[in-house]
Amino acid sequence: xxELQHSELLRIFxxxxxxxxxxxxxxxxxxxxxxxxxxxxxALKGVLSYGHDMMIHTAKIMEFGINLPMVVELxxxxxxxxxxxxxxxxxxxxxxxxxxxxxxxxxxxxxE
Numbered sequence: 001x002x003e004l005q006h007s008e009l010l011r012i013f014x015x016x017x018x019x020x021x022x023x024x025x026x027x028x029x030x031x032x033x034x035x036x037x038x039x040x041x042x043a044l045k046g047v048l049s050y051g052h053d054m055m056i057h058t059a060k061i062m063e064f065g066i067n068l069p070m071v072v073e074l075x076x077x078x079x080x081x082x083x084x085x086x087x088x089x090x091x092x093x094x095x096x097x098x099x100x101x102x103x104x105x106x107x108x109x110x111x112e
Contacts, residue, residue, distance in 0.1 A: 003109065007039075008106065009075050009106045013069055013099060016067055016068050032084075032091065033072075033084065037080075038076045039075055039077075041072060044073070078105075
């Protein structure tokens, strides 16, 4: 049986149209995670959501499909995520948006 390592999962919820410079913020987060040597990052597009404004965002109806949610997931050690947090804060403050983050302890491993 595969042994799972104690890790952390950082989830970053951001609107797809929020930009950092010329790039979408979610792309910049993934790019910076790679530059920082994080173990892995994935950006996922949401198809239905609501947030602090209580407005429904959905891919089903064109007029409501504006700024759909993107979720960036990073998995690594608690220490690596701790060191990434100040950079993440700089990225968000350098954009014109707001994000929500969650952080959870997980057990992770890779099957080859």
